[in-house]
Amino acid sequence: MRSGWIIGVLIACLLAATSASAEGGYDLWLRYRPLPPTSAATVRAHAGAIVTQEADPRIASAKAELIRAVEGLAGTAPTSDAVMRPGAILLGTPARSPLVRQLGLPLAGLGNEGYVIRSVVIAGSPTIVVAANDGAGVLYGAFALIRHLQRGDPIDRIALQSRPEVGLRVLNHWDNLDRQVERGYAGQSIWDWWRLPGQTDARYTDYARANASIGINGAVLNNVNAKADSLTTPYIAKAAAVADVLRPWGMKVYLSARFSAPIELGGLKTADPLDPAVARWWRGKADEIYRAIPDFGGFLVKANSEGQPGPRDYRRSHADGANMLAAAVAPHGGVVMWRAFVYADTDPEDRAKQAYTEFKPLDGRFADNVIVQVKNGPIDFQPREPFHPLFGAMPKTPLMIEFQITKEYLGFATHLAYLGPLFAETLAADTYGKGRGSTVARVIDGSLDGHRLTGMAGVANIGTDRNWAGSIFDQANWYAFGRLAWDPRAKPDAIAADWAAATFTPDPRFLAPTVAAMMRSREAVVDYMTPLGLAHLMATGHHYGPGPWVADLARPEWNPVYYHRADANGIGFDRTRTGSNALAQYAPPVASRFADPKTIDEQYLLWFHHVPWDHRMADGATLWDTLVRRYDRGVAQVADTRDTWARLKPFVDAERHGRTADALRVQLEEAQWWRDASIAYFASLSRRPLPAGLPPPAHPLDWYKAQRFPWAPGNPQ
Template sequence: MNKPYFLTLLIVLLPLVTLFAEDGSQLWLRYQRVAPAVSQQRTIVTKSTDETAKLAVQELADYWVGQDVELKLDAQQKQLKDGFHIQGDSKRITVIAQQPIGLLYGAYRLLQWQQTGKNTADKIELTEIPSFDIRMLNHWDNLDRTVERGYAGHSLWLWDELPHQLSPRYEQYARANASVGINAVVLNNVNASPQILTPSYIHKVKALADLFRRYGIKVYLSANFSSPIVLGGLPDSDPLRPEVQGWWAAKVTEIYAQIPDFGGFLIKANSEGQPGPQDYGRSHAEGANMLADAVKPFGGMIMWRAFVYNPTSEDRAKQAYTEFEPLDGQFRDNVIVQIKNGAIDFQPREPFHPLFGAMKQSNQMVEFQITQEYLGFSNHLVYLAPLFKETLDADTYAHGPVSTVAKMTDGTFRPGFKTAIAGVANIGEDANWTGHHFAQANWYAYGRLAWNHQLSSEDIAEEWIRLSFTNEEAFVAPVKDLMLASRETAVNYMMPLGLHHIFAFDHHYGPEPWGDVAGGRPDWMPWYYHNADVNGVGFDRTASGSNAVAQYHEPVQQQYSDPKTCPETLLLWFHHLPWLHKTQNGNTLWDELCFRYDGGVQEAEAFENTWDQLEKYVDTERFAEVQAKLKIQAQDAVWWKDAVLLYFQTFSNLPIPSSVEKPVHQLEDLQKIKLDLKHHN
């Protein structure tokens, strides 16, 4: 919820940015400390003695150059939840919150306005109430400090030093999250080691939880379902056995004794070899409910992932729905089913997951991937807010029109229950946190949309650019255009028209549409998803194929079923079509694929040219680092285009249109490329 009422806006002129070298470590919090003279001219006050409220005062005392500010707690303002209300004029601003963390969020909003050049108003009234109760980052960090699908170096968590030594980056991390409203973190990988639940690691987790608390952040852990066997010496982990239930109850009590505000557990079960309740003939609901009962006395939550990825004779896209839809209504109130945005696996483009329209009686949450596992790692500039918005704004029609994924998960149709959203973090120990300076925008965008899913991709991009670089319009406008185009550009040079999962096996960096691994499961193989043959290309998910369309409500089901009404962005996701099929613009499918790939390459090359013209607005260090990444991206775009078109041409036997730049590689050379990128996993 976001209700701004600006009657008059006074633009404050900020000092011009000094182009000294920056390493990106300040993220979007590049505030300049106020001069002593300014400090003496205005007051920042609160009557609260809460540590978080005092932190809000300190942030404003250090960086706010505007009028007097009072931070005021009002216990009667329950409708604000952990949001805030700001009111005032050019002489005094009051930030009102029901909870101390709301004061801190309000302070960061004031600083955001200041940094973007619109910090004060002659008269202002603004209320912000977050869209979701739990706004979570999922870290896929392992205890050996490797990060699965992480592309920014090793994990932030220095387990060997904890709990006695606290890296200064922990507080910087907490501050960055609080500045965009993120209030929950899962510290460890969903492929969880049971060791995270041992007493020594609980002490380490406590040290982080104690530090994060001031910033309104609760700590959660991924738990391994076989922990009672590995740690407790029990013969099994059957969730219906009293001994197993007792072990979890004792372990939860042990954790809460150390961390009273511990958030709960995230569970990946019976997926990709992970243990789970199905090992004992029990359902996902029975496994989740056993854990939910253990944490309920302490106010804890269970996030139970719906990503089930096991060998199946059915269409891979149907599996989660098949397993979870029959369980709708069987989960405890403190269980939230965590569902990926699409039914396959964080692809550059997927239709929204059908479970969002199917589970009307269960708490559910979207899981996005901020880290770019399938989008060029930290080498490619791909702004993900449009992808996030595409899912959140998609209409499931579960309760009629305007039953969007956002409304299915934000409490609109299930008021009174905890709501949540999750994003797989792209954060590591690199100086710039995310491996690519522009990948910081995806962390920022996720946080802003978790706070307010009605924000636009455009507005978020502009905020981030102004906060992270400069307010100069000559820089802001072209960079915003570049960012807003970048996701579609990546789709075009990777997998346009609904193609999906034709990446190199295991590491998912480059193209490998011919890929086949001896002894591998079919749904690990690119050919499983593109089905290219002499007759055409694409996956038939209509009634004549796998009938995955039946998992959607009408009119979505019918729309996807007919190639004439199916969005062309998803055409080959739902249809296997002839190479000479006519697309909406009259091109043959083959020609349109060629044009899309070529267009993606040209757009990626244009990114380089745009950036090169902006050198005078950016510090030398970040300019050069982004420039180098854009060069890699443009080269990779050509690699993708040549690999896919040359391979598909062996089936289509059609010429590449004369207006399309001819491949610079040979297919046999591309098929020899084998990258060793295991260090990224």
């Protein structure tokens, strides 16, 4: 009996050890697995000690992370000291470190978050110095050095220098107080409001580490569809506990504010922003928050959109509402991020025109500490949209761009869709706001119009799943957002290579095919979901799966048929002068480029034009044949990625390889579903045969229409 018990214990211990050593993705791109022997020896020779002479908590975080990284990469823990020795890494600022001060490094113009990394000699000893004007810059420099080490790059003559181009680099968590995450596909919210403030989770620190490693410096903790409870005293204490964990990693916390909170919490009869009692209530609330969180970043506000209360309820403008809140946080150095997403039944002609119509007349009327947060495109985070017409159209107002990292419209967490190309495509788009070269990147980094308040926001894809993001490759979108927020002109393929090297292996035999597949993946999703400029064809509500036939919802713009306008004659939304004239919201050079269906980039054709099924494309094929072939191309690309991943099995641990292989299998099935359902529906309208050699849909159209998914994740019930 006893021997059986012992065997059972041994088996349990073995299983526990196996589970502990298995790679579930929790470490993200901060895995710090051993380098090849030669590279590891080089790291040991140059990182035998981590030296700092300062007590800044952010520099302490930098030192702790470097010790952790060197121990993992080189197999030996460096010493921690304030005394120089050969082969040391020195961290510090010239203001507080005599050793750094004497080096005279080129820190002017780098601000508080930029850094310099150099190989130097101090007292005859070779040293790597990570220097900045402030602790935040030292922290970011330490992670840049770690990234250099992870790639196995030489460090004996290292010379790196960088500063962020954008000031506010913020994750927007659409997390509710009950831990449900709206449009989240990676489990519950990581913020356990029920247990806060008394109990914080170690995951909060790891979250902050990951963000610091890619330069993200802020987090909005709660959903933009905010509850007033978030501003009550108990919840302010909970937010303060989170802020205490994030602060040593260079992050500020923000809160989404419900505009009607003075009524719901303060007992007022109005939330009119011009009412003195309302302004007084918000000033008192801001004072209360800053007493608990001295470095509180400010408020994010969604107003008069999708039923949320706002200033227009009182016949006031968005500027009136934003400026009232801005006055409340201004004495504390806070900002207001006011969303320009105004999805309401106010412009039935064309939903894409609503934000421009409401915000363009307000240019120059916002307070200095207000920044207007504009989605990357004029509809709603579609697989592909043209850039939002507000970019380049409000030169007197700071604008920050809002991307969606969580893949609400790109297959949730199951589909591999690297969004670096989507982000970069938008940032590189030329608005012509001040002539050629007026890119979206120049709008949001302030260089085009001379704004000092700048920002980029990303709707987070983070949850309690072991791998944080629902799938391993969805981690890359969090990573890419941070890197592009730091440098909007960075190349998405280089970012993908850095992520893949740190997350898996820097072996070029793995990196080359993996990066190539990542760079093609978003275009594949566009092809099998919304090719040639189509948009919003997803089933309504949960946005899962195809639903281009939906036409029975109360408001026109709730229905996918509103967006594609397909009929027996053709397909596409006419946004030219003969249609909604949304083109007029763009600068003339942009509008003229989009205006002609014969010259427009075909990726936007059906966004701006309703064209006949037999319209001839640039290669001479008909629109119908091209549309069907695009659907086919998307499916084929997913199949190719699945096969590529199978060949890469020797380079990846079994758990992460298997999980990704499973996801790719599901993606291929769903891409085929998208292809077949869409073709079945559009064929019923066009009444044209499929191009020769292409298979028909697997089921009749009614079968696809009958599919129901009442409990899709991330969908508010």
